[in-house]
Structure formats: C-alpha cells, structure tokens
Amino acid sequence: MRFLRSITGAIFAALYAAAFIAAYVDYLNKSGQWLADILLVLVALPFVLTMRFLSGGSFNFGGSDTAMVIAAALFCCALAWLCGAALEAVVRYLIRAARGQARG
Numbered sequence: 001m002r003f004l005r006s007i008t009g010a011i012f013a014a015l016y017a018a019a020f021i022a023a024y025v026d027y028l029n030k031s032g033q034w035l036a037d038i039l040l041v042l043v044a045l046p047f048v049l050t051m052r053f054l055s056g057g058s059f060n061f062g063g064s065d066t067a068m069v070i071a072a073a074l075f076c077c078a079l080a081w082l083c084g085a086a087l088e089a090v091v092r093y094l095i096r097a098a099r100g101q102a103r104g
Helices: 007-030 038-043 045-055 066-103
Strands: none
Touching (some): 007 038, 007 066, 038 045, 045 066
C-alpha cells in the first residue's frame, strides 16, 4: 500500500491532469476549427495508443466525446501516478542501498 501513497506519483498525476485540463480548454476555445483537438490528442497519446492496440488498430478519439476524454484523463493520470511511484521506489531503494554500503 505504500506504493499507492507516493508523493512523486501524486505530483506526476496532478501535473498530467493540469496538462489535460489545459489541452481541453484549448480545444473548447478552438472548437469547430480544423485540428482543434490536436493538442488534446497528443496529451492523451498513451490512452489512444493503448486503445488502438486493444481494438486492433482502429480507434476514434476527439474532444467532442466528453466521456472518452474523461476516460483518457483518468487512464493517463493513473499511468503517470504509477510511473512516479515506481521512480520514487527506485530512488528510495538506491538511497537505502547507498546508506547500507556506507555503513558496512
């Protein structure tokens, strides 16, 4: 459970959520224009690539489908949280190993 209480993971997820919100606000400001949701698609790229892989190569993602945007934001924030938690765990392990080696 300590893995899920990662400060680094929470910071990474919050930063990704802020990027998602900024990209969605940008989409709303440019709605109706050509390639209005390109920034949103780029921010949601981990979700889009995963869904393309799971669906066999074809997946339609755009800013107009609010439920899909929310699902993408949740998926990407969870992925960022896991990456941050893994990074924190590795750093903690390396610090413990260095402290143990310095004492011995």
